[in-house]
Every structure is written in structure tokens, then in C-alpha cells.
Amino acid sequence: MTRLKNLLDEDSGTSAEQLSPVSCTNVENVERLNEKAFSNRDFYVGDFKEILPHGKGKYTWSDGTVYEGDWEAGKMTGKGLFLWPSGAMYKGDISGGYLHGTGAFTAPDGSIYEGQWRMNIRHGFGRKKYSNSDVYEGEWKEGVHEGNGRYFWNNGNKYTGNWKRGKMHGRGAMEWVNGDQYNGCWLNGFRQGSGIYQYADGGYYFGTWTRGLKDGKGLFYPAGSKRPSLKKFCVSLGYDNGHKSALSQCPSLNLEECMVKKPSVKRSLSERISVSGVLRSSGRISHKTAENSRLSDSGREFIRHNSSGTFSLDSDAGQSEVQENTAVVYEREYMQGVMIKERIRNYGELSQKAEKRTKSHAKETKKSLCVGVFEGKNSYHLMLNLQLGIRYTVGKITPVPKREVRTADFGDRARITMFFPSKGSQFTPPHKSIDFYWKDYCPMVFRNLREMFKLDAAEYMMSICGDDGLTDFSSPGKSGSIFYLSHDDKFVIKTLKRSELKVLHKMLPKYYNHVKEYENTLITKFFGLHRITLPGRRKVRFVVMGNMFCTELRIHRRYDLKGSTHGRCTDKDKIRENTTLKDRDLSYEFHMDKSLRKFLFHQIAVDCTFLKSQQIIDYSLLLGLHFRAPEQLSGLLEAPNMMPNIESSPAGEAYVLLPLGLTTEGELLFPSKGFRLVAHEPSSVSTEPGPHIRGRALRAFSLGDKEVDVLVPGTGRLRVQLGVNMPAQANHKLSRVEADSAEVELFEVYDVVLYMGIIDILQEYNAKKKAEHACKSVKLDPMSISAVEPELYAKRFINFLSQKVFPEEP
Numbered sequence: 162m163t164r165l166k167n168l169l170d171e172d173s174g175t176s177a178e179q180l181s182p183v184s185c186t187n188v189e190n191v192e193r194l195n196e197k198a199f200s201n202r203d204f205y206v207g208d209f210k211e212i213l214p215h216g217k218g219k220y221t222w223s224d225g226t227v228y229e230g231d232w233e234a235g236k237m238t239g240k241g242l243f244l245w246p247s248g249a250m251y252k253g254d255i256s257g258g259y260l261h262g263t264g265a266f267t268a269p270d271g272s273i274y275e276g277q278w279r280m281n282i283r284h285g286f287g288r289k290k291y292s293n294s295d296v297y298e299g300e301w302k303e304g305v306h307e308g309n310g311r312y313f314w315n316n317g318n319k320y321t322g323n324w325k326r327g328k329m330h331g332r333g334a335m336e337w338v339n340g341d342q343y344n345g346c347w348l349n350g351f352r353q354g355s356g357i358y359q360y361a362d363g364g365y366y367f368g369t370w371t372r373g374l375k376d377g378k379g380l381f382y383p384a385g386s387k388r389p390s391l392k393k394f395c396v397s398l399g400y401d402n403g404h405k406s407a408l409s410q411c412p413s414l415n416l417e418e419c420m421v422k423k424p425s426v427k428r429s430l431s432e433r434i435s436v437s438g439v440l441r442s443s444g445r446i447s448h449k450t451a452e453n454s455r456l457s458d459s460g461r462e463f464i465r466h467n468s469s470g471t472f473s474l475d476s477d478a479g480q481s482e483v484q485e486n487t488a489v490v491y492e493r494e495y496m497q498g499v500m501i502k503e504r505i506r507n508y509g510e511l512s513q514k515a516e517k518r519t520k521s522h523a524k525e526t527k528k529s530l531c532v533g534v535f536e537g538k539n540s541y542h543l544m545l546n547l548q549l550g551i552r553y554t555v556g557k558i559t560p561v562p563k564r565e566v567r568t569a570d571f572g573d574r575a576r577i578t579m580f581f582p583s584k585g586s587q588f589t590p591p592h593k594s595i596d597f598y599w600k601d602y603c604p605m606v607f608r609n610l611r612e613m614f615k616l617d618a619a620e621y622m623m624s625i626c627g628d629d630g631l632t633d634f635s636s637p638g639k640s641g642s643i644f645y646l647s648h649d650d651k652f653v654i655k656t657l658k659r660s661e662l663k664v665l666h667k668m669l670p671k672y673y674n675h676v677k678e679y680e681n682t683l684i685t686k687f688f689g690l691h692r693i694t695l696p697g698r699r700k701v702r703f704v705v706m707g708n709m710f711c712t713e714l715r716i717h718r719r720y721d722l723k724g725s726t727h728g729r730c731t732d733k734d735k736i737r738e739n740t741t742l743k744d745r746d747l748s749y750e751f752h753m754d755k756s757l758r759k760f761l762f763h764q765i766a767v768d769c770t771f772l773k774s775q776q777i778i779d780y781s782l783l784l785g786l787h788f789r790a791p792e793q794l795s796g797l798l799e800a801p802n803m804m805p806n807i808e809s810s811p812a813g814e815a816y817v818l819l820p821l822g823l824t825t826e827g828e829l830l831f832p833s834k835g836f837r838l839v840a841h842e843p844s845s846v847s848t849e850p851g852p853h854i855r856g857r858a859l860r861a862f863s864l865g866d867k868e869v870d871v872l873v874p875g876t877g878r879l880r881v882q883l884g885v886n887m888p889a890q891a892n893h894k895l896s897r898v899e900a901d902s903a904e905v906e907l908f909e910v911y912d913v914v915l916y917m918g919i920i921d922i923l924q925e926y927n928a929k930k931k932a933e934h935a936c937k938s939v940k941l942d943p944m945s946i947s948a949v950e951p952e953l954y955a956k957r958f959i960n961f962l963s964q965k966v967f968p969e970e971p
Contacts, residue, residue: 195208203222206218207232215233215234218230226243227242237257237258240255241255245269248269250267252264275287275289283301286300286301294315295314296312299311306328329347332345333347341361344359353373355368364383364384367381372875374495379492498790541594544633545592547703548631550599555618558577563609570606571666576601580598582596595696596696597694599693599694602692609673610687611688631645631646633645634646650711652706653705653706653707653708661924671774683764685918685919686707709783712885712886714876714914716787718786719784720744720746721782722781723744723947723961725744727937729743751890751892751913754861755862756860757861761883762962768919770955777951778950779930779954782919782920784916785917787916836873836874838864838869838871840864841858845870856882871886888915889912889913889914889915890913891911893909
């Protein structure tokens with residue numbers, strides 16, 4: 162009984178010093194009929210069984226707290242009523258001295274919770290009405306909103322969707338009292354990922370958001386214009402292939418639901434009833450002021466390209482007004498809420514473009530080598546098999562005492578094999594997939610590689626084999642490989658051809674020594690090599706790699722750069738939101754700190770020397786760009802609307818919903834610069850396990866050759882490593898064609914954060930490639946084609962990067 166009594170002390174306002182569980186073993190007590198008085202002045206009236214309360218009874222503590230209800234063998238069990246001197250009250254199920262089952266709790270501030278409890282904590286379905294008249298009804302987990310739920314603000318705003326750890330996170334819809342609506346993805350209380358914003362007057366914006374601000378490409382349909390199907394919208398923005406935007410936070414969804422995912426919620430201290438007591442704070446999600454709570458996207462500012470060619474400042478409400486030509490659609494691109502591009506398109510032209518892309522994607526899918534075979538249910542089985550196998554392998558190799566790898570660890574016999582029947586076996590669990598054989602190559606080598614990259618075995622398994630599963634997406638290249646992405650974006654799993662597996666197995670000893678010697682290597686990080694044999698003897702080979710774009714920053718552009726020119730451009734009609742562009746598509750050159758550039762090209766030269774020694778060609782630099790909003794427009798950034806940025810009040814007793822980007826005084830937090838370099842502080846940057854944790858911080862010439870971090874407004878402090886979080890300035894040169902087009906790009910210089918690595922390192926310069934070189938050299942410039950001998954390939958690759966991509970400052 163003490164644990165329940167103490168549990169409720171703080172909320173009821175009573176003392177925490179209470180009697181131990183009720184019993185008749187106290188030295189000084191007086192028993193009369195069905196009454197028992199204790200030496201500490203507590204009092205019990207009710208039924209007994211032998212010497213213990215049993216049946217119906219009422220227990221009154223010396224401070225005035227009262228429990229009246231069912232007892233069983235000295236414990237409160239059954240239905241009961243608690244009353245506290247502070248005015249708090251609980252009525253409902255109790256089990257073994259805990260609030261457990263269904264019950265209603267009224268707090269001293271007047272808030273009321275009615276729903277399910279588990280061991281003194283709100284858990285299950287419940288409804289809470291807060292003291293300010295806000296209401297949440299839905300699922301709870303461990304005392305916070307988690308699962309499906311609805312939140313009603315007292316001013317009329319409403320959110321319906323998923324929650325996790327107390328915050329809107331995943332798939333959900335927000336409705337403002339002025340009639341505006343947003344339906345899409347959320348992350349930690351912010352709009353994040355794909356979504357649709359519908360204005361009260363009927364206008365629509367289809368696009369992507371990052372931390373509550375428009376970020377990336379989108380389409381605006383003015384009020385009165387014909388709205389396309391959601392499927393066509395997804396196609397027009399490049400989501401027709403079903404994979405996640407920017408490998409980002411919204412899981413794949415039904416197109417008719419606009420790719421919106423399950424939400425998540427953050428645990429609020431105010432909502433937990435812990436063993437130490439019901440916490441005093443209310444836990445509501447409330448608006449700072451009634452005026453602020455009315456804000457929505459309709460009150461935001463934006464920059465619009467007028468027909469005259471000038472730019473004016475308007476509100477989003479203005480952009481939703483019915484226009485003369487309702488067939489007009491606006492293609493826009495934003496960076497952190499600033500519109501940097503706009504193109505006025507005819508609705509019919511846009512529909513034809515989307516239709517053409519749909520047909521093109523259908524043809525590409527048919528050409529795919531693997532995707533067609535393992536789609537739908539088969540893809541799910543393959544994913545499940547992969548998770549089962551990795552869980553088994555990592556669990557088997559991890560307990561083996563750590564040691565240095567030996568020559569035998571790279572050999573043909575260094576394998577783990579196991580049969581996984583669906584019914585289970587002595588060594589394997591039953592599962593819902595088909596029977597399969599599993600083979601793990603060189604387990605000790607890859608275990609040491611994972612440890613070399615500071616990956617914990619448990620974290621690795623949770624990332625790939627956890628309940629959230631893997632997301633599959635098609636390959637942007639010609640291989641037709643299947644790709645899986647772990648739920649936390651840390652790992653990419655790719656299917657391999659038999660020839661590629663052989664190359665990796667052959668080069669593994671040298672690869673191991675190379676990454677061991679060079680902790681800042683840019684070469685792909687490999688963490689596991691596996692094979693699944695399915696019924697019919699079909700073999701599928703996989704490699705687990707680190708995701709180079711594992712970052713909380715949005716990757717706005719991706720480039721695959723080889724240094725060759727033949728076939729190295731992308732058809733403009735095929736460019737989508739997540740298209741990986743090629744050499745001839747690159748219209749930027751990047752200028753970075755002198756020391757950072759020196760470190761970069763030193764490592765590129767070292768890595769190319771290694772690849773050259775292994776007779777590898779066709780590799781490329783995968784380059785990801787995160788653009789920062791241009792400095793000159795920072796003052797014109799969209800004023801963020803009311804999204805759940807929950808901050809604690811000074812007293813720590815309530816939670817206030819502030820407009821994103823605003824301080825409690827209402828001041829804008831938007832920076833004057835895209836980012837800035839600061840001296841490295843190990844304690845101030847994230848050390849979370851992941852593909853980027855290995856590698857030392859870099860030194861910057863501009864800071865006196867000190868190790869540096871980069872401060873990114875709205876995100877935080879990031880450690881600058883080789884190929885990770887590298888700050889630079891992107892200079893964009895408009896071609897004559899671009900200058901004459903209807904698409905206008907306002908700025909030529911951007912602050913960017915770069916992510917890069919050398920990928921596709923499993924193609925040898927073999928007889929087939931030599932024949933390809935001889936054949937193409939007859940008609941084409943030998944220097945323009947990809948298939949050249951390794952020495953020449955490496956030289957051309959480095960020259961292209963040093964002269965065209967990252968040129969030296971003049």
C-alpha cells in the first residue's frame with residue numbers, strides 16, 4: 162500500500178512519509194470489532210480475514226487521505242476510491258496496491274483522466290481533459306501519448322493522427338479553426354517530410370517540410386484550379402517509385418494517403434504516474450496566447466514571382482485567391498522556408514509530364530533484374546529472411562572472445578550456414594516467412610569491422626532487425642538491385658550479383674587493412690556479407706553498408722560523379738525529387754576551407770591508389786548537398802505557424818506550445834547566416850552509434866588549424882569529418898538556356914553542407930570491360946567513356962574532382 166500512497170503524494174499535496182503496508186504486526190494497536198487503530202494514528206474499518214484486511218474496508222491515513230473499497234489478503238485489490246486532502250480523487254480498478262485496470266483520476270488542478278492504467282501509469286486507451294479545457298483522447302504508453310490519438314485545443318484547433326513519446330510524429334492531420342488543414346508526415350512535433358496543405362479558400366500546396374518549414378520541391382494549386390489525384394501529385398514530385406523522400410522519416414504509404422507515416426510522441430514528465438508520486442505538472446499541450454494559437458500557414462509570408470518579373474511580399478492567404486487563369490500551377494522550391502525557385506506551369510502540361518513519368522517508371526521497373534522477381538509479398542519475405550539471418554549471425558558471433566583476424570577468417574570455410582524452416586528448429590525460431598537457407602560470409606572479419614567503426618552489436622541488430630523493420634526502394638542505377646534502408650537511416654542493404662560478391666570476397670583482406678589504417682577513408686563502409694537461398698535454389702546475395710546520407714539535415718541534391726562524360730547526364734523529364742544526378746548535370750562548383758580541401762584530396766588520392774591496386778573501375782563519388790537559405794533573404798523567411806514546439810515553463814509545471822522559431826518573448830530565432838565554423842568541443846556533438854561515428858574531427862585553416870564543428874541553425878552543432886558535415890560555398894553558374902527559361906533561380910551563391918563517399922567499388926577491369934573499352938573507343942573519345950584501365954580511371958577521377966567540382970580558390 163505504501164507504493165500507491167507514495168505514488169499519489171505529490172499530486173495530492175500530502176506528505177511523502179507514510180505508513181508501511183497495512184498489517185496487524187504493529188506493536189501498539191487496538192482492535193475492536195471490525196476496526197483497527199494504528200500507533201501512527203492511521204485507522205482501518207472493515208472486513209478482516211484472520212488478521213489482514215479482506216473484503217470491503219476503509220483506510221484513513223493520519224494526514225486525511227482515504228481509501229475505501231475492496232481488499233484482498235491485506236492489499237487493495239478490486240474496485241476502490243481514493244480521496245486526498247488536496248482534492249485529488251481516483252475511482253476505479255486497483256490490483257495489488259497499484260492503479261491497474263480502468264479508472265478515473267481527477268487532479269487538484271481540475272484535469273480529469275478517464276481510461277486504462279498499468280502499474281500506476283496511464284497505459285492503454287484513455288481520455289484526458291486538461292485544466293485549460295484542452296482534450297486528448299487516444300492511446301497512451303508509459304504515461305504519455307503514443308499510438309493513435311486526437312488532441313483538441315481550447316481555441317478550436319485539432320490534430321488527429323499518430324503520436325510517439327508525447328509528440329506528433331509520423332502520419333497525422335492538423336485542422337486550424339480558420340479552416341486551413343495539413344495532412345502529412347510529422348517528426349517530433351514538427352511537420353517533416355511529404356504532405357498536403359489545404360487553405361480555407363480551396364487552394365492546395367503539395368510538397369515537403371523540414372522542422373515545420375517548407376523545404377524542397379512542391380506544387381501550389383490556387384483556389385478554383387483543378388486539383389490532380391494524389392497519385393499524380395506523388396509522380397510529379399518523384400514519389401511514384403514508393404521509396405521514402407530523401408531516405409527520410411516518413412515510411413512508405415498508400416499513394417491515396419500521400420505517403421504519410423505513423424507518428425511518434427515524446428514522453429512528457431507531466432503525464433507519468435511514477436512509483437515516487439504523481440507529478441505535479443499538467444502535461445497539457447497548450448498555446449502561449451490565444452492570439453498566437455490562431456496562426457496557421459495562411460498568415461505566413463512568402464516571396465512570389467509576379468508576371469512582371471518582379472518579386473513581392475504576400476501572405477499565403479493571398480496565394481490561395483482565385484486567379485483569372487485557374488489552369489495555372491506553380492512549381493516551387495524552398496530552402497528552410499525561403500522560396501528560391503518558381504516556375505509557372507499550365508495544368509495540362511503538368512498532367513502530361515506526370516503521365517509521361519508514370520509510363521517511364523513502368524518501363525524501368527520491367528527492365529529491373531531483381532525488383533520484378535521480389536515485389537510485394539516476396540519482397541516482405543526476403544526482408545524477413547534477412548532480419549532473421551542477421552539476428553542469428555550477430556547473436557552467434559558476438560559472444561566469441563575478441564581477437565585479431567587471421568588468414569583463415571577470410572577463407573572459403575569462414576562461414577556460418579543455417580536452415581530456417583518456417584516451423585522453427587532446435588536452433589532457429591518459428592517465423593512467418595518461407596523456408597530458406599542462410600549463409601554468412603567471413604563473420605569474424607565483419608564483426609571486427611563493425612567494432613572498428615564503433616558499432617555496438619545490440620544497436621546494429623536493433624537498427625536492422627527491430628520491430629520497425631526495413632524499407633525497400635528501387636535502385637537509381639542500371640543494376641536493378643533491391644535496396645533496403647534501416648528504420649533509423651543508418652544502414653543500407655543492397656543485393657549483389659554473384660560477380661560482385663566474388664570481387665568483395667577477394668579484396669576483403671586488403672580492404673580490411675585499408676580501413677584499419679585510414680580511419681577517415683571515403684570508401685563505402687561494409688558491415689556484413691550474406692546469402693539467402695530460397696526454394697527452387699534461387700540465391701540472393703546481400704551486403705550491409707553504412708548510409709552516407711544518415712543525417713538530420715535534408716539532402717536537397719544528390720550527384721553520382723565519375724569524371725567521364727559519355728552518358729553522364731539525366732533526361733530532364735526523368736528528374737524527380739530524389740533522382741541522383743550525374744556529372745554533366747552538375748552546375749555548381751564548391752569552395753571550402755583550404756585545410757579541409759587538402760585533407761579531402763589527400764584521402765581521395767589514398768583511396769584511389771587502393772582501388773587501382775585492386776584493378777577496380779566504375780566507382781564514383783556520391784555527393785549529397787544540403788543547402789542553407791540565402792543569407793540576404795533570412796529576414797523574409799516564412800513566419801512559422803503553430804506547430805508543437807513544447808517548452809517547459811520556468812516553474813517546470815506546465816508545457817507551452819510556442820510557434821516554431823519564436824522565443825517566449827515572440828522574437829524570431831532565424832539566423833543571419835547559413836552556418837558558421839566553431840572550435841571543436843567533443844562534449845557538445847553527438848556520439849550516437851552510426852555509420853559516421855568513426856573518424857577524427859578535421860582542422861580548418863580559417864580557425865588557425867583548430868579542429869572544428871559546424872553550427873547549423875535549427876539543427877545544432879555537428880562534428881566536421883571527412884565526407885560528413887563538411888561546410889562549403891556552392892557557386893551556381895546559370896547557362897544561357899537557364900537564363901532564358903521560364904524557371905527563375907534567384908541566387909547564385911549558397912552555403913551548403915556536404916556529404917560524400919566513394920561507392921560502387923566492386924567492378925573489376927576484367928575481360929568484359931576491356932572489350933567494352935575497345936568497342937566504344939572506335940566511335941567515341943576514349944577519355945569520355947567509363948570503361949578505361951584503372952590507372953587512367955583514377956587519374957581522370959581525381960582531376961575532375963579537383964578542377965571541376967572542388968577547384969582551388971583563385
